[in-house]
Amino acid sequence: MVDAVVTVFLEKLLNALEEEGRVLFDFREQFERLRDELRLMQSFLKDAERLKRKNETLRTVMIGLRELIYEAEDILADCKVQSEGSQDISGWYAVCFYPTNLPFKYQTGKRLREINEKITRIKQNIPSFLGVPILSQAEIADSRNLPVDRWSSSVFDHSQVVGIEGDTRKVKNWLLEAKDGILAIGVVGMGGVGKTTLAQVVFNDREMEARFERRMWVSVTGTPNEKRILRSMLRNLGDMNVGDDCGELLRKINQYLLGKRFLLVMDDVGENTNTWWRKISDGLPKGNGSSIIITTRTKEVATMMGVEEERTHRPKVLSKDDSWLLFRNVAFAANGGICTSSELENIGREIVHKCGGLPLAIKAAGGMMLYQQPYYHDWKRIADHFRDELAEEDGSVMASLELSYEELPSHLKSCFLCLSLYPEDCEITKEQLIHWWIAEGFVPLRRGRLSTEAGEDCFSGLTNRCLIEVVEKSYTGAIQTCKIHDMVRDLVIKKAEDDAFSGPTTASCRHLGIEGDIDRKYDMPNQKLRALLSTIKTGEVNKVASSNAKKFCDCRYLRVLDISKTIFDKSLTGLLDHIGFLQHLTYLSLSNTHPLTEVPPALEELRNLQVLDLSYCQNLKMLPSYVTTFEKLTVLDVSHCGSLRYLPKGLGSLSNLQILLGFKPAKSNQLEGCRIAELRSLTKLRRLGLQLTQGDEIGDNDDNVLVGLRGLQFLVISCFDSHGDDLIPKLDKLSPPQQLHELSLRFYPGKMNPGWLNPFSLPILRYLSISSGNLTNMSQRFWGDGDNTWKIEGLMLESLSDLGMEWSMVQQVMPRLRIVNVSWCPDLDSFPIEDVGFRGGVWKKGERPS
Template identity: 30%
Template sequence: MAVAAYASLVSLSDVLDNVQHPSRRHRLHLDKEQIGGLQQKVQFLQDFLELHSQRISPEMEDLGRQLAVVADEADDIIDFHVVNQLCERSQDKTHHMAALSSFRQDIEKIIKRIDSITEKLMMVKEERVDIQEQQPIVSGNMGSTTPSSSDKNTMVGFDERLLQVVDELTRDESDLRILPIVGMGGIGKTTLAQNVFDHPYIINRFDMRIWFTISQQYSVREILLKYLINGKKIKASAADELDLAKLGECFHKLLFGERYLIVLDDLWSIKAWEDFKMSFPNNSNGSRILVTTRLLDVARPLGFDNHYFTVNFLDKDKSWDLLSEKAFAQKSCPYPELEKIGRNIARCCRGLPLAIVVIGGLLAKSKDKQEYWEFVAKNVTSFVNSGDDDYCLKILSLSYNSLPIHLKPCFLYMRVFPEDDRIEASKLIKLWISEGFLKPVGGKSVKEAAKEYLKDLADRNLILIRKWTDTGKIKTCGVHDILRELCFRESEREHLIRIPKAQKIPFTVLNDGDVCFLCSHKQDRQNRIHLQEVLIGLQSTTVASPSVCEACNNMYQNLNKFRWVKVFKSVHDESDVTSPLHTKLRYLKVKGYNRIEKNQKHIVPGTISLLWNLQILDLGHSKTVSLSEVWEMPKLRRLSINSSLPDLLEGQDSTILENLSTLSSSRGFSCSEEIVKRIPNLKKLYVVWPVSLDKLALFNKLESFSLKYNFCRLEDIDFPTSLKKLSLSRCLFPWEKMTIIGSSLPNLEVLKLNNAFKGREWNPVEGEFLRLKVLSIKNHDLEQWGAEDIHFPNLHGLYLEEMFELKEIPLSIGDIYTLHSIHFQICGEFAMNSALEIVKDQKEKGNESLQVYVNGKQVDEERVFSDSDLSFVDSDEEQS
């Protein structure tokens, strides 16, 4: 329960911060000193769990369980008092004093319970320190001179990678070099290393070959001692007389002058390498060290020039070959009736050799072949995780167990996504923020922290990167099905996800009792679960009764602890219905109306400010009125509305939304000094039909700006020099004005144009767009593009779509050193013939890295375009 306790404490810390910084209009009656003291205690416990999470005893687990409960109850109590005070209209001092007294008493009870748990934690910690000091360190893995000969080490599908590693290890460079092999658990790193270790060329090349398995818990002394004793270099009777320094010296002498290969298998930290390296002499004779690790942060610094080898998932054919090898002891299937089923089973293993080996072992033991195989095919993940005493999960759980505790809630949250899902990184980050999992450190925002968390999980090979942007950021990601099962098991054990903090509501189904109020999915009337209604706010309207599906009810532990606030009203000619939302929401997205309801208006009454923890409010295309209460929501980080920013109400003169970093305003946005003063930290701005943009440069932290439909002249838009991304759509500026953008935005990295300029010719100017990495041009009547490589010296990706009039792509575009891809989508024949010429030209110049795509299909110099190439083909290629 340590993970749940930590997640609850981080979330509570955010709530405590919120309660100390309410809107300036709604003052809360609370004891700030008391709240500050509670926050310090919560912070202490967070730090304690971060420090001791790898050494949690059963006693500490039980205390962690109690701590999670207390933190959640504290959240409930604070929410109860804050919402009640926000609803209260009375100005009576006696009433205020009573509210303050009640709040103070409830917080004091929480503090006493937290103090009691903290005291017990300290006692348990001291007892464990005493025990550990009395016990000698014993390594569960002492190391060995040769790799395991287990039959689980059959190598299929890595022949090319094997030759690459052997070639790298046997190069002529004389200095001692380290070659890391990195990949997720169970992907075949050790198997590859074993086959390298036993390769005939390696055996002939090196005088000595030594294999050490390190793992998470290791003892350098025991590993070296075991090798030296087994090799009869020292006597076992003398072992007690040799300390680590003497053992290291003995091992160093043994290797001195020899050309050696040492494999350090399953390395988990740079510290482990530091502990060993003094024992390995640099003989300047081509000695090598081969390292296997799951962690990119270990592989990068160890590899020469940050060079390392990755082990990727098997493709479907190689997966089937490996499954056949394990099930039939041969690469071909002797039973034709099983091949189709078997290939489906192999596909469901998602290319992970460990899963294929486990399932293959089960299939090898089966008697009723076809019937059993069909049964397995329907439950592949379950069989993988139950086979060989949970062998597969035990291997993969090592990666989870080694995580620092602040990453564990974020990883376990991956269970909420479907199998093999492609998850948008931006969506995942929003959901992590909404759950309160993120702890901003060092002045960074929670969004910046989330990006670092995501990168860290990817570097640890727990989250898969499905797609990168051209600017080197994670676009989409996912999690392997086997790891997703691990997320399920651990989150169930931890009781991690207790209440939903994010909600998506389609206006079209607000009154539909057959729709789950949390996930918006249709539910069987017999299986739907009505929630206990604890409603506050407006009393004069009909309330849609909230109900949830069975899946959501099973996922969230405390649904009936919600307090519902009546917020959105769908206004019809014949009815007036209010939609309830729960007060702890941090992320609310309201999906748009359908065509039948396009003339409806949806009222957002003042009670929306009762969602006092709300950080993301996305109203999309829904027509809303009466939205002035957003100025009373100081924690808002992202706001998306189908209107201009609302006017300030009486008493809101000093309102500043300091946390608002993203604003999407569909119509009527006016960039005035007053607006800039209200939202000074804006980083992303999306506007449609703006009124004025002459003060845009006052947003001196703005990094991304998107403009659609515009009456302004380009020269009347004062762009801030901080912009890194600019998107223009249907603005119809003349091409000769493009120099305004190129000369005024020195930091621009992404430029996306959709029918943004008009004219037949664009001649870029040298010295502009020096940092541009992505250029996307769509739906223009451009015929002549006088671009050369000097105009975009740092370009990574070029995207051209619906460019029917373009005569050619300048051949020198392919000479841009940094360019790695050009994408054509529904373009004219002339433009796509240019693609072929660029490919030919670059291959003649020895550039094999440039990739050219036409309608999502990669082309090469031999390719001849067919009619189908000139028609529309869906492509998942997207720009940054």
Template identity: 30%
Template sequence: MAELAVRSVVQKLGNLIVQEAMDLHGVRDQVEWLERELRRMQCFLKDADAKKNKGGIDGERVKNWVTEMRDVAFEAEDIIDSYMDLKLRGQQKDGCIGFLERYMFILVELIGLHKVHVDLKGVKVRMHELSESRTSYGIANIGETIGTTSQFRSQDVIPILPQLNEEIDIIGFDDEKEKIVQELVDITNTNRSVISIVGFGGLGKTTIAKSIYNDPKVRKNFDRLAWVIISQEYNILEIVKKILSAVSITSSGDTIEKLSAKLFNELTIGKYLVVLDDVWEENVWDQLQKVFPDVDNGSRVIITTRFLNIPKIADPTAQPHELRFLNENEGWELFLRRVFPRQNIETCCPIYLVDSARKLVKRCKGLPLALIVVGGLVSTKPKNKDAWEKIVKSMKWQFVEGGERCLEILALSYNDLPYYLKSCFLYFGCFPQDMAIPAKTLIRLWSAEGFLPTKNGKTIEEVGMDCLEELAQRCMIQVTKRKYDDSASYCRIHDLLRDMCISEAKENRYLEIYKNGTANCGTKTNAARRLMICQEIETLNYSNSKLRGLFYYNEYIYNTLAFKALNEQFGGFKLLRVLYLNSLDMSEFPSGIKSLAHLRYLELHVDNPKEVPSWIGHLRNLQTLIVHCRMFIGKISDSLWTIENLKHVDLGISSSVPPPNMGNIELKNLETLKWVPAGEWIGKMLPKLTNLRQLNITNISVDHADALSSSLQKFVQLASLTIQGDEIPLDNIITAFFQSTLPQEIVYLGRIQL
């Protein structure tokens, strides 16, 4: 997270240097120095992140250094955003009143710029101190490369818990095991085949592989067998030695060339089965496949991995075995076998403990590792309801015996993520438990926060979808629904991973959760960047001028007190970029939002809105506006269409009155336009929206057919069209829509006229 914070600030500093009026008080020189120093410090952060994860006194000291580095980066970001806030507030306005307002603001701006100068000097001093102290902590310069910290992984990681017992822990995967065994012993397939077992950490990949490896039917089918654990930190020479020692006798003094040749020759003699357990990188297979001969005798290689891309590379023709979570009955059986070993599953659990046991099983969400850890804990407690209910009520994984180890195993995948994916993953902590999260919502939020890297030839949305798919490929999240073009539509995160996500987010000042009227927001210089409120509130006792994201969820339909509480505090969140008000029903747009000049993402529920207010135009940085409402919006202010940065507009049921001209701006960035009523603007303004990818228009009639079809011919990127009306003329509209070669979908709502 420190690396991400530094990269974000470096980018902002580069942009800030080119701003006008930067020479006042020597601010420009300080900003340039800070940019150079932060860029240089990036070279040390990967090594520091690796060292802090090794624990011990030295690891703790380095961890403190990384924390200070992150805090300095956050402080620099706050200074930059505060400066940009001054610039936004002081922009020239039209007319005499605008001139007077600008003139009166000059003094405020001078005071603000002086504060920026003083604050930057303080950051400069702290940066110098950190630079001096890093050498005493042994933090090395390992080069500035975008990637993961996985190249500096700890060797102290045990891939599975030692108490796992294959005979009882295979529950729920008997069918999958039988399929793999059949593939292994299939005499009709004489090619060397690679069989892959893929799944989320803790699902039991290694357990199943061991059960298969030790199966008598399998062992008698092969002449030579070898099992080698790859894990995150690996050495190809050592792997080759281990395989060779399992099938023959090796000489430790031989070179990799000699050992590889010897292993290849040994494996050509007879039929072999080699298990490569816990593979993390494609490079492992790229190198090892050279020592696995294919002599047409039915030899096999089994790979266990958390990554779906590795099986595709190892054997593109084979379908990987993707493990699932256990269902309720399977989870119940596994739990009872841990708590009551060697007892009858049907009768072992006393009736007075069944309710508590069911709650614990439900808490594990079908994850075998979690069920084993909790079952092991419960087995040590007295068999009475009070003792078990105490565990149910107080269970926090990091405080459960064995739970910390469980979280560590899950955290391996997180630690291996590239810096930008870490921040994308932690965003899942901003959503309620078990929520089906729209993929497009996530990507737009990531974009608003500036998390997504730029890639030549790809839009920011395409980069975001790539990030989402990579998280799914790494089994960090689950894609629960896909669209017609196979892209992700909805996703979710396992509860246990969400717990780990929130724990990591809190430690890194990424997210805080507001509970029982308070949040552990720390000091003003130590406040979290995002706040999630998941409860009914009457007053909001939270002060944090550094807040970048605010998320509110409420199951109640009407909550005027919550609306008032939030509206009164928006003025204190001047640097807010994301405002996500889910299920907060209001009769109007909260007026406090108009002061949030940095806002890029706004989503809210408005029960019966009279209008999209004119002050919406003050939000010059707004990229996404989503309005959920039960009734028609009475009026859409023209000022909405003056926001040049707008990319996505979804107005829910929208207005029955079309916008007159949608302003005089071409809205070159607009990609999504949903639930806007048809009108003259279709002929005047729609043809200018050439970057549209999704279009949803209501109240279409025959009168709009020619103008709409003419506009559609210009939209080479349009992939989704929804039109609604009493009489929908489809003949020329369909022809115009399908001019593009993109995957497309069209939806008609109403009476179709051909």
């Protein structure tokens, strides 16, 4: 992925060169030469990437170029750190004249000259492999002016399926007929044929929800792990047990299921099933029409797990018409799935034919074409490349995925390879991915976009191309967690290992995932390592010995350190007291680590931090004042820190903050704490989470603070554990900005809604969530008038036991409403179970959605 490495480096270098020489000083000439050479090479790097698989010499050359770029990027980072450190001594020119930096200056200059000479030679040789000339400087566009993706958000429904109605009815009929014992159903077929999709449709079917009292979905992908499978089953039953005794785990499962009719899906089961499956199946209660669905690629596995031939379903590939329908739903999603060009339809049908009716291949091809300009020659080029890939790959799915990867913009290749760190069938949080991409500079900051918004664009770029599967969404439709298909994972691991992005060994890879116990297999230090992240599955924890944790700090070029969901055997001190050595660190996550009671002084050295995540650290009482000196900080998350007293005074100086979650304002007598008034200067803020407990946390002059945050799009106000009647009138005056897009009000203590919660004050609000609290009814202004109604499209009401509200009134005042999610609100009147035209869940009073 040399084109991706070059693109990321050029973005950083061009930004550094704009700093008037303050950072680079007299290395500027060498860096400018490097910039010019790389710009000249960009025109043919993508072709070189595609052809290196067929030419071993070219592959070797590209590997050498990649390593040179990585080294140049490390040198650039060192220059920045040296420059920033020297400012405290005698100004920026100390980089050159301060005695202790003279060896650095000499070695850096020498190494940059060597890198430039090698890159010049590579530039002269690569065109001969490709048969294309080097373009002149005048023909090279500024890389920052390259076009961005056409679609920066989801443009089609990822849950849509095509052509499996008959298959679904067949499997459902089998399930409805089950009576004695446990019915075993097998869904058997090749990779990418849609086995998991079929099982998901049946699993989530409302008729199946009503029939089965307990439902469990377990992804067995890869080498089966009995303990992990049992834990997953328990999590489906609402038990987060992380015990190690398989017998005890199975006994718990039996207790939950005893006397209940249950449905268990064992998805993507591979070989070596006999021993572990016999133990689990013997421990499950029998009868009541309970059933098991097994998806697998081999009939032998299904037979071994008790599936009889008459209960084995083999999904067929999609028909010609269904294949075209699925393709155009994706490729022409921006036009409602309609193709208006006969030329493009002919080429599209040619591509679809090559996909062989396999849904995964069709969706990947469609996602790729969604981002192509609607021009004949662009589409024909893709069709021709597909033919070439089919000649090399074993099957249309891998050919489609391979081509999808090659057609990715350079920055998205880096983002995509990050997925290689996660274990099989792992649910990945969108936030972790985006924070990682921002911290490593994978997100291109063009056209003045904020980094968090650009990160969302990158995520949408991968989901729209069907390279990421959606797992969980919020009621608004925003994706929260995702995963990748096992065949996509095979591809991304292969690419990542080829490019030393990540891999099975820790000695040379640049990105490493932490999963389970940290032991000797994590060979530290690795001076090439850029990112070390917790990739543990949901409901599990990492266990790290403090002696091993200290080794993390020896990886001096580490940019990303995420040790969330980790338990340390003694304390975090061994790691955190030395973390100041990681001068290049831009993303630090200590979320949900144990035991973390305070943030040590050593973190003060991390002046390059852009993302700091301390969420779910329940014993954390104070945030040190030096956090207010992290000028580059864009994300600060201290949400769900129950013991946190307040945030430090001076937080308003962090002018680059875009996301601030868990903000606990100081009371008037807490002089070292930050008051709400300081938020006034955070003009780049897009997401804000406020934690309020009493009225003294809101000053008399704070009324217009939030109103002035004109860029704010998402606001959470939580009054959990609030006390005192003075909070309600104070909060009533804390008006959000009129431009607010989404509002979440949690544990509101008042009987009547805040006065500003009305369509006059929030004229463009799209999503409203109210959960828990004492609300009994809504004010007259909430209901607007004939000329002023809500623009709300999504409404969630949860655990509001005293709230009375009529459905007819809601329909009248919210004419654009299309998503309604209601649970545990027994006094709501006439809310429908279903309503034609609504997407998402709609439930009548008192019912809890699944």
